[in-house]
Amino acid sequence: xSAPVLAERSRCxxxxxxxxxxxxxxxxxxxxxxxxxxxxxGDSCVQCGHCSHICPAMKQRExxxxxxxxxxxxxxxxxxxxxxxxxxxxxxxxxxxxxxGIVFGAAVDEHMTVRHVAVRNREELSxxxxxxxxxxxxxxxxxxVRRALAGNQTVLFTGTPCQVDxxxxxxxxxxTKLLTCDLVCSGVVSPGVWDKLVQTMxxxxxxxxxxxxxxxxxxxxxxxxxxxxxEGGGTYxxxxxxxxxxxxxxxxxxxxxxxxxxxxxxxxxxxDITLGTFHxxxxxxxxxxxxxxxxxxxxxxxxxxxxxxxxxxREKRTMEEAKACNEALCVPPSxxxxxxxxxxxxxxxxxxxxxxxERYLNAPNPLGTMAAKWKEKLWxxx
Ligand SMILES: Cc1cc2nc3c(=O)[nH]c(=O)nc-3n(C[C@H](O)[C@H](O)[C@H](O)COP(=O)(O)OP(=O)(O)OC[C@H]3O[C@@H](n4cnc5c(N)ncnc54)[C@H](O)[C@@H]3O)c2cc1C
Numbered sequence: 001x002s003a004p005v006l007a008e009r010s011r012c013x014x015x016x017x018x019x020x021x022x023x024x025x026x027x028x029x030x031x032x033x034x035x036x037x038x039x040x041x042g043d044s045c046v047q048c049g050h051c052s053h054i055c056p057a058m059k060q061r062e063x064x065x066x067x068x069x070x071x072x073x074x075x076x077x078x079x080x081x082x083x084x085x086x087x088x089x090x091x092x093x094x095x096x097x098x099x100x101g102i103v104f105g106a107a108v109d110e111h112m113t114v115r116h117v118a119v120r121n122r123e124e125l126s127x128x129x130x131x132x133x134x135x136x137x138x139x140x141x142x143x144x145v146r147r148a149l150a151g152n153q154t155v156l157f158t159g160t161p162c163q164v165d166x167x168x169x170x171x172x173x174x175x176t177k178l179l180t181c182d183l184v185c186s187g188v189v190s191p192g193v194w195d196k197l198v199q200t201m202x203x204x205x206x207x208x209x210x211x212x213x214x215x216x217x218x219x220x221x222x223x224x225x226x227x228x229x230x231e232g233g234g235t236y237x238x239x240x241x242x243x244x245x246x247x248x249x250x251x252x253x254x255x256x257x258x259x260x261x262x263x264x265x266x267x268x269x270x271x272d273i274t275l276g277t278f279h280x281x282x283x284x285x286x287x288x289x290x291x292x293x294x295x296x297x298x299x300x301x302x303x304x305x306x307x308x309x310x311x312x313x314r315e316k317r318t319m320e321e322a323k324a325c326n327e328a329l330c331v332p333p334s335x336x337x338x339x340x341x342x343x344x345x346x347x348x349x350x351x352x353x354x355x356x357x358e359r360y361l362n363a364p365n366p367l368g369t370m371a372a373k374w375k376e377k378l379w380x381x382x
Contacts, residue, residue: 004041004049007057012038013258014135015166018051020142027051029137034343035192036135036256054172056165057258063268067297068304069322071278071315073288080291081217084131085277088294091310092181092273093125093156101154103128104145106136112198112209114191116141116159118148128158132214133249135188135256138163142170149175160185161264164271179306182269184276184295186328187259189249196346196353197245198228203354205230215240217292244361253336253360262332267319272303278317280325295322 004027006018014037019027026045029037039051052058074080074087083090093103103119105128115137119125136159145167148155154177157167161182168174198209207230215224226243228236240246248254264270274297279289296314298307323329336342342360349356 004045004047005052006039007055009038010257011057011261013057013162014038014256015056015162016138017054017056017166017170021054021170022051023048031192033347035190054169056169061268064299066319067267067269067299069317069319070296071281071317072294072296072312075311075313077291082129083292084215086292086294088275088296088312089158089181090125090129091312094122095310096154096156096179097122099154101156102148103156104141105158106132108132108212112212113137115139118144130213130215133189134191134194142167146171149177160188161270179302180271181273181275182271184274184326184328187252187255187333189254193254200353200357201228201236205234207231207234244357247361251336252333253339253342255333260332260335265328265332267329269297269299272300272306273297274299276326278325
C-alpha cells in the first residue's frame with residue numbers, strides 16, 4: 001500500500017486520470033483560486049496507490065518514430081469555414097460516425113462551460129468544431145470511453161495532448177478500437193477566468209450569454225473574430241486580438257501553470273493523429289490558407305490506416321515546415337511576467353472584476369515581445 005502521491009501543482013495538467021481511475025471515487029477535481037481544476041483526495045481514499053501509478057505527469061513517455069507530416073483540408077468549403085483550420089477533424093469524425101462509432105470532443109454547453117461531450121451523429125458534430133481556448137471539463141468522459149469500448153464500439157477521442165495521454169493512462173492500454181487525435185496546443189485558459197469574462201459580458205449587456213464562437217472566420221477578413229450571442233438578441237463581435245480573451249491568451253496571462261512546462265510541446269506526439277494549423281505554405285497556397293489548412297501528423301500505424309481512409313485534400317510536407325510555422329511543436333509557452341499579479345488582483349477584486357480585467361486585458365499587447373507578436377499573427381491566420 002502506498003500513500004497517494006500526485007503531480008505537484010506546477011506540473012499537474014488537470015487531465016483527471018487520477019479522479020476517473022480511483023476505484024473508491026475518493027478524488028474530486030476542485031477549482032483552485034485561479035479557476036483551474038486540481039485533484040483533491042477525500043476521506044474514502046484507501047491508499048491503494050492507483051492514482052499515483054496512472055498519473056501521466058509522473059511517468060516518462062515513450063519516444064515514437066518521427067511522424068509523417070501533411071497539409072490537408074476538407075473537400076467541403078462550408079465545413080472548412082466553420083472549422084478552426086482546414087476541417088481535418090470533421091473528416092476524421094465523419095469517417096468514424098459513418099462506421100457506427102462514437103466521437104468525444106470539446107463543446108460549449110448552455111451555461112457557456114467548455115466540456116467534453118459524446119457525439120453519435122453528423123448533426124451533433126457541429127458542437128465540436130472549432131477551437132475553444134478554455135480548458136475543457138472532462139467530467140465522466142474517460143469512463144464513458146471505457147464503457148463504449150467495452151460495448152465493442154469504435155471510439156474517437158479528441159483533445160489536448162495531456163487529455164489524450166490521461167485517457168491512455170486511465171485505460172492502461174491502447175485498445176484496438178480506440179482512435180485518438182491530439183491537438184497542437186499552445187496552452188489552455190482558466191475556466192474560472194472564462195466564467196468571470198462571461199459574467200462581465202452578461203452584466204454589461206444585461207442579458208444572458210447563450211453561445212460563443214471563439215475564432216469565427218469571416219469572409220474577406222484575415223483576422224478571426226470572437227463572437228458571443230445573448231438571449232433575446234444582441235452580440236459581442238470583435239477581432240480576436242481586440243477581445244479581452246484574445247489578449248489574455250496571446251500575452252499568456254491566463255494559461256494553466258503546467259502549460260508553461262508542457263512535456264507535449266514537441267514532435268513526440270501522443271495521439272494516433274495530431275491536428276493543428278498549417279500556414280506559410282507559399283504564395284501558391286495563399287487562397288487556401290485564407291480558408292484554413294490543417295496540419296496533420298500521422299503518429300502511429302493505426303493513425304496511418306485512418307488517414308488512408310479519409311477523403312481530404314492532402315499535400316505531403318516536412319516536419320521542418322510544420323515546426324517553422326508552429327512554436328507549440330517546439331517549446332512550451334512562457335508565462336507572462338505579470339501572471340501572478342493578475343491572478344492576485346482578480347482574487348482581491350471579489351465581484352468587482354471589471355477594473356482588473358480592463359487593467360490587464362485592455363492593453364493592446366501587454367508583453368510587446370516578438371513571441372507575443374508571433375502568436376498574435378498565428379491567431380490571425382487561424
Ligand atoms: C487550447 C487550444 C490551443 C491550440 N493551439 C494551437 C497552436 O498553438 N497551434 C496550432 O496549430 N493549433 C492549435 N490549436 C488547434 C487548432 O486551433 C485547430 O483546432 C486544429 O488546428 C484543428 O483544426 P480543424 O479545422 O482540423 O478542426 P476543428 O473543427 O477546428 O477542431 C476541433 C477539435 O478541437 C477539439 N477542441 C476544441 N477546443 C478544445 C479544448 N478546449 N480542449 C480540447 N479539445 C478541444 C474539439 O474537440 C475538436 O476535436 C489549438 C486548439 C486549442 C483548443
